[in-house]
Amino acid sequence: MIYAVFAPLLFAVLIPFLSRWKEKVHTGWLILPVPFLIFLYFLQFVGPNFEPQVQSVQWIPSLDISLSFHLDGLSLLFALLISGIGTLVVLYSIYYLNHKEQLGHFYTYLYIFMTAMLGVVLSDNVFALYAFWEFTSISSFLLIGYWHYRERSRYGALKSMLITVLGGFSLLAGIILLTIVTGTTSIREMVAQADVIVDSHYFPFILAFLLLGAFTKSAQFPFHIWLPDAMEAPTPVSAYLHSATMVKAGIYLMARFSPILAGDPNFFFLLSLFGIVTLVWGSFMAVRQTDLKGILAYSTISQLGMIMAMLGFGTDVALFAAVFHILNHATFKGSLFMVAGIVDHETGTRDIRKLGGLMTFMPISFTLAIFGTFSMAGVPLPFLNGFYSKEMFFDATLVNSASGPFMEALVAALPVLAVIGSIFTFVYSMYLFFGTFTGKYKEEELPQTPHEAPKMMLLPPFILILGVITIGLFPEMFNQGLITHAADAVFGAENNQDIYFWHGLVPAFYMSVAVVVLGITLYLTKSKWEGIYSVLPGRLSFNRVYDWLIEKIETGSNKVTTSYMTGSLRFYMVLTLTAIFAITLGVLIQTNGVNFEVTDVAPITTKELIVAAIMAIAAIATIFVHNRIAIILIVGVIGYGLAILFVFYRAPDLALTQLIVETVTVVLFMLCFYHLPNLQKSTTPLLTKGVNVAISVGFGLLLMVIGVSAYNSRAFDSIADYYIENADPLAGGYNMVNVILVDFRGIDTLFEVAVLFGAALAIIAMIKLRRDKGAK
Amino acid sequence: MEIIMTGLASILFGAGIYNLLQKQLLRIVVGTVLVSHGAHLYFLTMAQLKRGAPPLVVDGVTEYADPLPQALVLTAIVIAFGVTSFLLVLAYRTYTLNKTDNMEELRGSDHE
Numbered sequence: 001m002i003y004a005v006f007a008p009l010l011f012a013v014l015i016p017f018l019s020r021w022k023e024k025v026h027t028g029w030l031i032l033p034v035p036f037l038i039f040l041y042f043l044q045f046v047g048p049n050f051e052p053q054v055q056s057v058q059w060i061p062s063l064d065i066s067l068s069f070h071l072d073g074l075s076l077l078f079a080l081l082i083s084g085i086g087t088l089v090v091l092y093s094i095y096y097l098n099h100k101e102q103l104g105h106f107y108t109y110l111y112i113f114m115t116a117m118l119g120v121v122l123s124d125n126v127f128a129l130y131a132f133w134e135f136t137s138i139s140s141f142l143l144i145g146y147w148h149y150r151e152r153s154r155y156g157a158l159k160s161m162l163i164t165v166l167g168g169f170s171l172l173a174g175i176i177l178l179t180i181v182t183g184t185t186s187i188r189e190m191v192a193q194a195d196v197i198v199d200s201h202y203f204p205f206i207l208a209f210l211l212l213g214a215f216t217k218s219a220q221f222p223f224h225i226w227l228p229d230a231m232e233a234p235t236p237v238s239a240y241l242h243s244a245t246m247v248k249a250g251i252y253l254m255a256r257f258s259p260i261l262a263g264d265p266n267f268f269f270l271l272s273l274f275g276i277v278t279l280v281w282g283s284f285m286a287v288r289q290t291d292l293k294g295i296l297a298y299s300t301i302s303q304l305g306m307i308m309a310m311l312g313f314g315t316d317v318a319l320f321a322a323v324f325h326i327l328n329h330a331t332f333k334g335s336l337f338m339v340a341g342i343v344d345h346e347t348g349t350r351d352i353r354k355l356g357g358l359m360t361f362m363p364i365s366f367t368l369a370i371f372g373t374f375s376m377a378g379v380p381l382p383f384l385n386g387f388y389s390k391e392m393f394f395d396a397t398l399v400n401s402a403s404g405p406f407m408e409a410l411v412a413a414l415p416v417l418a419v420i421g422s423i424f425t426f427v428y429s430m431y432l433f434f435g436t437f438t439g440k441y442k443e444e445e446l447p448q449t450p451h452e453a454p455k456m457m458l459l460p461p462f463i464l465i466l467g468v469i470t471i472g473l474f475p476e477m478f479n480q481g482l483i484t485h486a487a488d489a490v491f492g493a494e495n496n497q498d499i500y501f502w503h504g505l506v507p508a509f510y511m512s513v514a515v516v517v518l519g520i521t522l523y524l525t526k527s528k529w530e531g532i533y534s535v536l537p538g539r540l541s542f543n544r545v546y547d548w549l550i551e552k553i554e555t556g557s558n559k560v561t562t563s564y565m566t567g568s569l570r571f572y573m574v575l576t577l578t579a580i581f582a583i584t585l586g587v588l589i590q591t592n593g594v595n596f597e598v599t600d601v602a603p604i605t606t607k608e609l610i611v612a613a614i615m616a617i618a619a620i621a622t623i624f625v626h627n628r629i630a631i632i633l634i635v636g637v638i639g640y641g642l643a644i645l646f647v648f649y650r651a652p653d654l655a656l657t658q659l660i661v662e663t664v665t666v667v668l669f670m671l672c673f674y675h676l677p678n679l680q681k682s683t684t685p686l687l688t689k690g691v692n693v694a695i696s697v698g699f700g701l702l703l704m705v706i707g708v709s710a711y712n713s714r715a716f717d718s719i720a721d722y723y724i725e726n727a728d729p730l731a732g733g734y735n736m737v738n739v740i741l742v743d744f745r746g747i748d749t750l751f752e753v754a755v756l757f758g759a760a761l762a763i764i765a766m767i768k769l770r771r772d773k774g775a776k
Numbered sequence: 777m778e779i780i781m782t783g784l785a786s787i788l789f790g791a792g793i794y795n796l797l798q799k800q801l802l803r804i805v806v807g808t809v810l811v812s813h814g815a816h817l818y819f820l821t822m823a824q825l826k827r828g829a830p831p832l833v834v835d836g837v838t839e840y841a842d843p844l845p846q847a848l849v850l851t852a853i854v855i856a857f858g859v860t861s862f863l864l865v866l867a868y869r870t871y872t873l874n875k876t877d878n879m880e881e882l883r884g885s886d887h888e
Contacts, residue, residue, distance in 0.1 A: 602777040602826040619791040650830040650841040661857045692797045700790030707782035720842040736831035736843035759858040766869040
């Protein structure tokens, strides 16, 4: 299983090399087998006797993070969708993108996504899940921005990234709390402790964080705004990420955690409310769109809302229908996206106002679109899978129980809202289909003369439509092998529903009939009531909120940054020093490290005191002297004083080195000072001076305290004895310091030489090179 | 004696930091030199002073001064020398190109 998850990623590494030959062989052909083999791998698990599989590999054991993959019914359904639709999308993209495009980039991003998405649905470890989750956001960002020279693409990519990553952080916060409460990082073990989680006082936060993560990812109202802008991506990407797989990650998350979260009535309330609002709003807005992909984007939003609402209901029928609809939606929406891409590809436009009458030019696409749109609309025909899950959805809206006035109101409103949402769904489906393929053919408005797409390009949507019909005709075949297992996993117990076409004259049937009748009426009278869109949403849009927020964040962060990045080096020094001072002092106090009990010091002698006094006076004098030569000489005095101290302190090598270095330094100073202006009396204001003095004195005192305390508290013995004993026997030298430098720590010295060498090179460069007057 | 030396090192630090906070390039270089001097003395002091003979192997002597901090300080002196000379030349170069040695006037101009 682990190979199946990581195979796309491994191939993603190879793709840049494969894409060199893209002129001869389209890169897509070379990597097409990868998702197909993964699909076959997961297909072998399908069957009535499916048992969950587990495979685990340690990753970061110290943090209890492992790559532990758990394949249950829900994961299996998703894994099949990811790999199956992935195969079709790669095949489709071979004809959609010609070899002049940056194919290497495209397939690399796509395969990164494939691994990430498989990881999301298979990970049992919450942190691994989070890592994969963020990878899907990043690859989605890259794919939306694939045509990066378009301004709209960049805008859409950034928007999706910001919103989904915001949700990602929220998810991270949620799973950290979950880990704290349960003490485990495994989802299965968390589910086993569901009572503990619901009873803990962190639970409201856990619920809110996880919901925010799921709502942003699955484009729920009001976070849905990124999805229509994500349609700037190439159509294969829209079909794959933004309808069939990635946007369902939020649904997956809710489904996966629903055995835990459903213990709280708020879960039902929030999820149903947001889900049903998204359903109605998405379908309402879809009717207004003029871009084919725009319609499909809002349609996706609305369908996701429907699935989300069903997860919220939490009854066995609802959960079963939710899982069933995930599969159905992937088939009909995937095929419709592909057909929309074909129309775009062959006519040069996706604007439905310019399209029309394409039936005669593109008969095969037309046929495919009939099945797709009618299934989406939920037209009651026995070979359309969309109808089955929609009718189960109606069923599910009718059987919810509630406590409290808000919930009762919601429960009562659910069937009504469901019907309204479905009516608009019906309307936009019809609009999409008839607007594109029937009506008047507007030749002069089309950039290209339309003709049917190549056969291989039609194959992927054809296979998906075949899926629509097969599921429609033989629902039980899919039920036993796949859907039941997935529904079991979500419900947490046996959840075996029969899928019927004909339920009898039950309320759900009347609801379906109402949808079709009212839908047809509204579609035919569309031009009469379209004016409503200037009232609702009118100018109200969450896009405006988003744009306003982004602008404010940019100007705000700019203000913050310029407030401390002033360009004044002194100011940076002050900030840095103050920070170091505060942190060091804080640690010193916190660890109770101050220790003034002086023990074991060397005796004080007069000659040392004299040298020390001279150095101290000289050091302070540097501040007050304003003559260049004087200051250089004073620095020299300090250096030579230090050399003398080294002599007193039994460090002959240091004394010698210091003498030589000091001499050379003074000479260097003398060479340079001639070129520098004389020192001026400082004209800084008194306040600045005060700050400077405070920082300097404060630092001096702090170091004094640290020095004395450190001297008096020795945690362990010196390791010097090793060097003292072994200098002669091991290194054959009598000067221990030299032996340490050139033998025991020889490599360090080599690097030191390298540093000096680099400095020397830089100095030569700075002196020798003359700046080119003209160029900058 | 170690306490006095710690005090001296602290004075060197203080004076060095004060110079670092000034505007003129030459003062900043001087500040760097003082801070590194302070650091060397500080380090050596921390390892206790005047214990045993200089770290040169001589027959019959068993007590030696700790050679390890000396080796480290030796390295530090050389590196400090590299830094100082680099800074000096940098200051020279900056002045010849920009005709000012005032740090307040040497701000980057590429603020967006």
